[in-house]
Amino acid sequence: MTGAADGFTALAASEYFRGYSFIGLLAVIGVLFVAVAFGAGRLLRPVVPTPEKLLTYECGVDPVGEGWAHTQVRYYVYAFLYVIFAVDSIFLFPWATVFAAPGYGATTLVEMFIFLGFLAVGLLYAWKKGVLAWA
Known part of the structure; x- marks a missing residue:
């Protein structure tokens, strides 16, 4: 066998x-x-x-x-932040399809809150460093 x-x-x-x-x-x-x-x-x-x-x-x-x-660095920082959040928003679409599947609702919801938590920590870090201040 x-x-x-x-x-x-x-x-x-x-x-x-x-x-x-x-x-x-x-x-x-x-x-x-x-x-x-x-x-x-x-x-x-x-x-x-x-x-x-x-x-x-x-x-x-x-x-x-x-x-x-001479070029202002802040333009690149804003572009970099935009790319990060644009790519991260693309991850929302596959998450939404899995979230709609039966049996995966609570698990994917927790995963998405963890993912959004990482994004929030990154945005908070950028804000604390003064990156988001335009002047």
Whole structure:
């Protein structure tokens, strides 16, 4: 009886890894496709560097002044906070579908409150650090 069970386990394992080998093969083909495309582009393009071609392109206007510009960091912080909360809000949709399934209501509700608690702690941390103050 154990021989049949071992055979079934081996068959299930081979089926399991066959799926991953297919994904791995697709990944290798994708990487090779990109490498061949970049290599062909490098071999086939004309290389004629001139001082004009080596200038920084700024919408058709010749660059004037220094290459450094001061930028307010707070714009990046707001963008970062937006991305964090946008990605977190995307997690609400799968949660809502699981919450609607019978038998998962209380468990998923507790999980969502834990998730929202982590978000609240992050927002509170940003607020305490003064990140959300615009001035």
